[in-house]
Amino acid sequence: MKTLNTLLLIAFLCSGTSALAESLLDDAGTLGGNKELINKARAIDPNNRVRIVQNRLVDRRWRLELGVNYGAFAGGDPYLETDQLGGSVDLHVNPMLSVGFRYYNHSNTLSTEGQRRFDEAQAARELGIEGGSRPDIDQPLSSYMGVINLYPTYGKLNLFDYSVAQFDVYLLGGVGQMQLESGTAPTYTAGGGLGLWLSNHFTTRIEARYQTYEDRAFDGSTRGLDITIFSASLGVML
C-alpha cells in the first residue's frame, strides 16, 4: 500500500512538473489563432475613434506680436532688384484671427539688365550719340499696410527630437500705401504663410504674398506692377 501511494505521488508530481515545464509562450501562442473569426471580426467596423487632443502650447488670445522681417521681391520692375527690411505689429484676437500693421523699408539695386542699359546709355551720351534710351524706373522706397491674418489650419513640428513646436498656416490680405520716388501709391496684398510658435514668447514666420501697385513713368503715365514677396520674420509675443 505504501509503495502504491508512493508511486501514485510520483506519477502526480511528474504530471504536474511536465505541465509546468511547458513554456508560457506556448500558451500565449494559442491566442488570436482563428483566422476565419479574425476576418469576420474585421469585417464589422465598430467605427470607434481615438484622437489625440491637445491644448495649444501658446495662448494666442489678445496677445501682441512684434516682429522684424526680411524679404525679397520677385517680379515687378525688371530693371530693379529690391529687398525689404521691416517691422510688424500683430494683435492676435484669437487663435484663428489677427490684425496687424506692417512697415517695410525697401532697398533697390539695378538688375543685370538694368545696369547694362544704364551703362549703354551712359556710353552713348559720352560718345555724343543722340537718341539713346535708359530704363524708366520708379524705385519703391518704403511701404506700410494694414493686414488681416486668418489661421485656418494647424500642425506641429518635431524640432530635431529636442522639442515639439506648433504652427499655423495662415492667409493674409491687406491694403496700404507704397512710397515711390515719384510719390505715393496705394498698394494691395494677399498671400499666405506659416507661423511657427517656438515658445510662449518667440515666434517665427515664413511668408509668400502677392502685392500690386502702380508706379509712374517719366511721362506721367502709370504702370501696374505685380510683385511676389518672400519673407521671413522673427517675433516676440507679449
Add this chain to the structure above:
Amino acid sequence: MKTLKVLTLALIIAASFSSMAEDKLAWRFFPTKAPAQKELLKLIKDGNYRQALLFWNTSLSGESFVETANAKALFDFLLWKAGAPVLASERLFSLRSPKYIHPTVVSLWKVELSTGAEAVHKAKVNISSRWKKVLGTQLSRKLQRPPVYALSGAKTLKVLQKELKKKSLTADERNWLTFQLGLAASIQNKHQLAYNQFVRLLESEQATVDKADLYMALARLAYQQGEYDAAIDWYKQVPKKSPLWLESKEERAWAHVRLDEPNKAVAQLETATSPVFTPLSGPESDFLDSFVSLMICDYSKIFKITGKFKAKHAVRIKGLETLAKTRNSALHNQFVATVDSKPIRLSSFSKLVRSLPRDFILDEFLHRHMEHRRAMAVEGKRIARLNKGAVSLASYTADAPEDSLEAIYGQSQVRAQASGKEAFDRLEALAKSELEEFRLMIRKLHIVEAEVIQRLHLDENLKGKRAKRENPVPRSSDILTFPVTKEVWLDELDSYHAEVKDCPKIERASL
C-alpha cells in the same frame, strides 16, 4: 615688562606641553615601542589614512594589540577613510565588545558616522544595544535603516502605532512609520486610519515619502472603497516623471470601467499599451484593453490585442522563465555586471529591462541587495587599487592575515557573492509571481476570445444600431486634434480621447 614677557613665554610653553601631554594620553593605548609603530601613529594623526592602512600589518606584526577592540575599530576606521565605508561599518558593528574601544577611537568614528549614515544604510548591519550605549541613542537611530514591515501582519498595526508614540523619533522616522501604518491599514481595510496617515503626510512639508507614492496610495484606498471618482482624481495627480505613472494609467482605466465609462478607459489604455512602453507594461493592460473592447463589441480590436500578445511579451516571458528556473544564465551575468558597474537606477538596466520583472527597481528588498552588492564590488576595486604595486591581490588565499588587504578584498568578494545570491533569490520570487500573473491574464484572454466567438456566432453581422457614447471630441480654437498613427510622438502620450459606440441593440417591434 621683562617679567611679563617671561611669564607669557612660560605660559605658552606650559600650554604646548599640556596639549602634548593630552595628546599622548589620548593615544596611550597605541603601541609605540618600535619606530615603525611610531611612524604608523604619526600617519594616523596626520590624516594619511591610506598610507597607514598599507603599513598597518608590517608595523604591528606580532603585536597582541591587533587582537584588541581598539585595534580592530581603528583599522576599520582606516578602511572607512580609504574608501570602503560599507565594508568598514559591517566589520565595526560586528565587534562584540564596543565598550572596550578607547574614547579617542570612538570620537573618530562618531565624526564619520554622523555624516556617513548613507554608507551604513547600505551595509548589512544591526546596531546592537551595546553599540547604542557607545554611540548614543540618537546617532544609533540615524544609522539604523528604516525597517520594512510585513504590512498584512495582524500585529503590524499595533506595533507601528506603538512606535509612533515614541517622542524620540526623528522627523524622517516618523514620516516613514506613518506611511507604513497607512499602507498596513489600507491592506487590513482600516480605511479611515489609512486615509488619515496619508493625508497627514501630504499636508506636511515632508520629503521622506515621495508624493507620487501618497497619491497612488490614496487612489487605491478610494478604489478599494468603491469611490471611483475620488480614485480618478488622485490618479490624475501622479506626475509623469514618477515610476508609478504608467501603473496609475492602468488603474485609472479600471476605475473608468467600474464607472461604465469605456470611452475614458480606452483613452487611458491607449497610453498604457503604447508601443513606447512595451518594456515597462504588463499583461494586465492588454487584458483590460480586451475587456473594454468586449464591453463595446469592438471584436477586431480584441483579436488584434490577442494576436500581438505573444510577440509583445515574448522577451519578458523568456527572461522571467530564465530567472525562475536557472541561476547561471547570460541574463544573470548581465544583471550582476550592470549592478557592479552602474548606479542602481532604471536607466542603467535599459538593455535588460524587457527581460526582468516589471517594477523590479521599485522592490525595496531587491534594491537593498543590489546596493550592497554594488558597494562590495566598488569597495573591493578600491582596495585592489590601494595595494597596486605593493602586494598582488591575485595572491589572496584564505590563509591571508585577517587584517591584510588581501583578506579585506577577499571579504568584499565573499559578501558581494552573498548579496548577489540574495538578489537572485529575490529576482526568482518576483519572476515566479509575474509568471503567475501572465498565466492568469492569458487564461482571462482565452475567456474573452471565447466570449467573442460565441457572440459572433449568435449575431454574425452584428445587426442592430450602435448608440454613440456621450463624450465627443471637444471642439475649440484652443484645442488641437490629430489622428492616431503608428508613429508615436512623446508629447502625445496621455493626450488621447476616445469616441466609442455601444454594442448594437436590435430594436424589435412589439405589440
